[in-house]
Amino acid sequence: MGKRILITGAAGFLGSHLCDKFVSEGYRVIGMDNLITGDMKNIDHLLKEESFEFFHYDVTRFVHVAGELDYILHFASPASPIDYLKIPIQTLKVGSLGIWHLLGLAKEKNARILIASTSEVYGDPLVHPQSEDYYGNVNTIGPRGVYDEAKRFQESMTMAYHRFHGLETRIARIFNTYGPRMRLNDGRVIPAFIGQALRGEDLTVFGDGSQTRSFCYVDDQIEGIYRLLLSNYSDPVNIGNPEEITIRDFAEEIIKLTNTSQKIIYKPLPADDPLQRQPDITRARNILGWEPKVSREEGMRITYDYFKGLTEEELFKSEHKDFAKHIKR
Structure with missing residues (x-):
């Protein structure tokens, strides 16, 4: 029998791809997810695989898994601005109570745990590019602080x-990632631009x-x-x-990719929105022997083809998920 791994946030964008990876290995x-932002279609x-089982569960409550457990991947957290600005308390809880419960489970099972942190721990950085020894520039009481500080606390608790x-x-520490299974209107740059292009709307920068x-x-x-x-x-x-690019240049790339004639329109910058984001991946290259292989041109073509396959209902619906039923207190 293969080793056993718990993946929280399993029905989300990255979580579902991680489930695929570990099943294939x-x-x-x-898989565990409360489906507050995840989607079972991912x-x-x-579900037909004998090596996969799923539990609809909220990790901010006590977490128990029967039997042996070798690894835990903690990816249960709202990750897009449209989500964590709508459900700030739940975002903070999964980064505090959630990680506490999972670290306790890892200790009980003698399991190795990997947590999904984020480039947002660097805030609006004063150094560029951002390396792991940079402590960050984060506004703890700003609207984005609920996500940034949840991740920073999660790192502290883990260490x-x-x-x-x-x-x-x-x-x-995960930087901007894209690909199939992203939600179209979740507030992140790539699905926002592609969604606007497919609907014939001007691109908002x-x-x-x-x-x-x-x-x-x-x-x-x-x-x-x-x-x-x-x-x-x-x-x-x-x-x-x-590989760094300005948002304005990226919008132009989307217009070219989608072969549309939309204009770019400009709106005020949200509070504490980072002005620069570029990872220094020296550590990943040296320790993991890892670096990206898929070019932005190739990756965006695959991603665009995925979004083009959405139904008209999916394309035009607003991202106004009913979070109320998930909120306990």
Whole structure:
């Protein structure tokens, strides 16, 4: 029998791709998700697999898994601005209570745990590119602070368990990632631009468009996470694509890719929106032997083809998911 792994946030964008990866590598995978932002259609194809089982569960409550457990991947968190600005308390809870419960489970099972951190721990950075030894520039009380600080606390708690209990821990600082299974209107740059282009709308750029992002295709991201989990390195590692582009130039690329005639319109920049985002992946190259392989041109073509396959209802519906039924207190 293969090794057994728990993946939280299993029905989300990255979580579902991780489930695919570990099933394909011969692991017995337990997926867990409260479906507050995840979608069962992302893992429907796995439900017939004997090596995959799914639990609809909220990890901010006590987490128990029967039997042996070798690894835990904690990917249960809202990750897009439209989500964490609508459900700020739940975002903070999954980064505090959620990680506490999962670290406790890892300690009980003597399992190695990898947590999904984020480039947002760097905030609006004062150094460029961002390396793992940069401590960040984060507004703790701003609207984005609920996500940024949840992830920063999650890192602190993880390292405390590593140092105090000797727990095997890994920290992946994930930069902008894209690919199939992203939600079309979740507030992130790529699905927002592609959705607007497919609907014949002008592309919305916030600020003057000079702010930068670095986009990593999902297959590269999953491979980096996989290698980090199996490595012997416990400090944070940036996993992202260092190829930087301005948002304005990226919008022009989308217009060219989609062969549309939309204009670019400009709106005020949201509070604390980072002006630069580019990972220094020296550590990932040296320790994991990893770097991105999929070009933005190739990755965007695959992603665009995925979004083109959506139904008209999916294309035109607004992203106004009813979060109320998930909110306990």
